[in-house]
Amino acid sequence: MILEISNYSEVPIYKQLRDQIILGIAKGELAAGEQLPSVRLLADEIGVNTMTISKAYNLLKEEGYLLTDRRLGTKVATFEPAKTAYPQKLADQLALILAESSIQRYSETDILAEVTNILTQFRKDDLK
Amino acid sequence: MILEISNYSEVPIYKQLRDQIILGIAKGELAAGEQLPSVRLLADEIGVNTMTISKAYNLLKEEGYLLTDRRLGTKVATFEPAKTAYPQKLADQLALILAESSIQRYSETDILAEVTNILTQFRKDDLK
Amino acid sequence: MILEISNYSEVPIYKQLRDQIILGIAKGELAAGEQLPSVRLLADEIGVNTMTISKAYNLLKEEGYLLTDRRLGTKVATFEPAKTAYPQKLADQLALILAESSIQRYSETDILAEVTNILTQFRKDDLK
Amino acid sequence: MILEISNYSEVPIYKQLRDQIILGIAKGELAAGEQLPSVRLLADEIGVNTMTISKAYNLLKEEGYLLTDRRLGTKVATFEPAKTAYPQKLADQLALILAESSIQRYSETDILAEVTNILTQFRKDDLK
C-alpha cells in the first residue's frame, strides 16, 4: 500500500496518514492482523517527522483501528460484525455531508447511488 | 433556530457555526432567502467576537450557502437542482466515513438505512 | 443605456454605477455632452438610494468624466486628444493586472491580443 | 524585496500587501519556490498585526499565488504556461482601465506602447 501525503494541504499530515490508512483497511489493502511499517521506517519512506507518524498511529490505536503488539510492532485490528447502534460521531459527520448534498439539491436517488458506489470499493472481506 | 457553541471543543468556533448553519438550512429551519442575524447581534447572543461570526459567514458565502446584500445584511442563498456530477470533495469525505463504517462491519443495509434516515430530516421543501 | 447593479456583489453599488457609466461612455452608448438622468429618476429606476447615485455622479465629476450644468443637470464631459503622459494611476492599475496575467504565464502575444480586442469595443468616436 | 505600506491609503493594508507581492512575483523579485517571511517576522518589520499579514497570505493562497508548507512556512507557487482562455475577471478589470484610457483619448498606439512597456518589467524568467 502506498501512502501519499501533500505538504501543501490544509489537512494536517498526521490526519492525511490516518485517513489513508483507514481507507486502506476498508479497501482490503491492509488486511486484519497485517503488520504496519515501523514509525521510523515509514517516516523515512515518506519523508516526514517520526513524531508525525507516531501521532497518526496513536490516533488510530485510540480509535481501535490499530493494535500494538509488544513483540511485533503495530498491526491492523480485527473487527467483529457490528452489533451496536451506528456511532453518533459517524452519524454526525454523515449528517453534515448529507446536509451539504441536500442543500445543493442532489436527489436522494443520486446520493444513495453515490453511497452504494463507494461501498463497492470496500467490504472485500465479505467475499472471503 | 438556536446555535449552540462549545468553547471546549477542538473544532474552531467559526467551523461549529458553519456546520450548524448548514444543518439548519438543510433541515429547513433556515429557509432560502431568510435573513440571518447581523454579525454583531449573533456575536452578542452566543458570546463570541464579531470577527468569529464574520469568518463563519464569509466561509459560507465563499461556499455559496449565504449571500450578503449590502443594504439588508446576510441571507440564505437559493439553490437550483444540482445538474453536475457529485462533487469530488463531498465524495472523498463520504468515502472516509463509509470506510470507517465498513471496517467496523456495519452492513451495507445498515449504512443505507442510516443515510435514508438522516435524509428524512432534510429536504422538507420537497414536501411543500 | 441600461445600468445593471447587483446587490450581492462585493463591489459597492456606487462603484458599480461609476464603472458602468465609464464603460458606457467609452463604448459610445453615452455621447459627449449627453445628459444623464437626474439622481432621483435614476434612483427610482434601478431601485437604490439617491445618496448612492449621488455618490457615483460626484465621483465621476471629480474624475472629470461628468460635468454639472446648473440648468440642465449632469452631462457627459468632452475630452480632447490626450497630450500628457499616460496617467500614473491608470498605469499602476494596469501593471497589477498585467502582473497577474504574466504570473499565470499568458504570453505577451495573448495579452496584446486581449487588449486590442477590448479596444475594438471602444473608440467609436474615431469613426465619426 | 521591500514591502511598503501606507496607513493612510484607503486601500486596506492586506490588499496593499497582496498587490505588492503579486508585482514582486511578476518582476522576478520573488522567485517561484522562494520562501516568504513568516507572518510574525513580516508583521514586525512593517509594523502591522500578524492577522493582517495572515489575511494577505491567505488571499494569495486562495488565488493560487502562494503555497503553505506546514513544515517550512509559506512560499511562492509555480505556474505552468496558461492554456485556458484569458480569465473573465482580469478581462473585466482590463476593460475598465482601457475604457478610461480611451475616454481620455489616448490612442491605441499609446496604450499598446504602455502595455508593452509594463510587460518588459515582468517575465524575466523568459530571459533566463
Next chain:
DNA sequence: GTGGTCTAGACCACA
C-alpha cells in the same frame, strides 16, 4: 443600521 478592517496580545496545533 449593515459588514469590513485593524490592533495588541494571547494561546494552540502542527512538525
Next chain:
DNA sequence: GTGGTCTAGACCACG
C-alpha cells in the same frame, strides 16, 4: 519554529 484561532474593543465604508 510555523500558521491558525480568538478576544475585546475600535474605527471606517456603505446605504
